[in-house]
Amino acid sequence: MTTAGFAAFLLASFLLAIVPGVGTAMLVKQSVRGGRRAALATVAGLESGVAFWAVAAGLGLSVLLVASEVAYQVLRVAGVVVLLWFGVRALLHKPTDGTEATPAGGFRAGLLVNLANPKLAVFAVSFLPQFVPAGSEQWVLLTLAAVWVLIDTLWYLIIAALLGRIIGWLRRHQTKLERVTGAVLIGLGVRLAIDR
Template sequence: MPLENIVAFVAASFLIALSPGPGTAVVLRQSVHGRRAALATVSGMEVGVACWAVAAALGLSVLLTASEIAYHGLRIAGAAFLIYLGVKALVGKGRPTDEPPPASRAFRSGLVVNLANPKLGVFAISFLPQFVPAGQAGKGVLLLLAVLWVVVDTVWYLVVVAVLHTVRRWLGRPRVRTALEKLSGGVLLALGVRLVLDPR
């Protein structure tokens, strides 16, 4: 695979990672509870991205575009989970004495947020093939691109977690923590409602 294709793909993947979305909101919310929770969330998110990327590389995620019922069922499930997380953050007390969530729960939150996002699967279908060189079409190249996508996305979120960790004392202040909980909750709720109302 030509180096220019790899460079272009990495650059495009980085720009995609920069785009704010449910993952960013979830990581921001979990960062209030400390680096361990944030890293567990990122781990879950990247497993979800890996699943969609590999499914796209193997041609499995095409089923989403072929089955309207499967697409909308997954869309509603994903929206419901985002709304649940948003409402939970909004109604929570956000006290600094609250016990941080178990790493397993943070991992599941990140995993479900990405696995229950059908647009991620459809995006993978249209994104990965664009960087396959002519005459090299095949699952091997697509799987390589899938791995690179996950690596770039992981690196970006690790940077986000590292930055948030440097200001952990500020994040731990009661007022700041409560404000971040409400802010991330509002974003998650809005994203969930948007996913419900957008049938495309």
């Protein structure tokens, strides 16, 4: 891979990381409920999901998902269910009900939303290989996968740190944020359901 090609890959990975989506919504939700520890655990869960799809793409496994309409649709339905479930739970959450996000719950939530994300799988298959020169060894693709996960992790850690600085404000507006986050997750679930 040329230096220019690697620079383009780094830029593309960064731009992909900063686009808000379900991971950002989940991170805000978990931060408000459980503070810094839950936020960091959520980042770990999100990135474990990204790493799974990145390695699957590097090993050629997620190509099966793209090739099989049935496998894709099963994963898509699972993604819709996960997003709607988290969204409805956020809408119904009452700050006074005593439930806080735990680190284990944050990790599970982050992992689930990214494992059940068919677009992430398809993206990994289409994004990573375009930066690998023809005839390259498999380790090149796996190395790019690791760099992609690292960039994504760093971005979410920055967001978690920023959320930690404004946690007092977030907690004062927890009910509104829960409603907004729930609506965003449900909206993303509906969009995934109708998206072909």
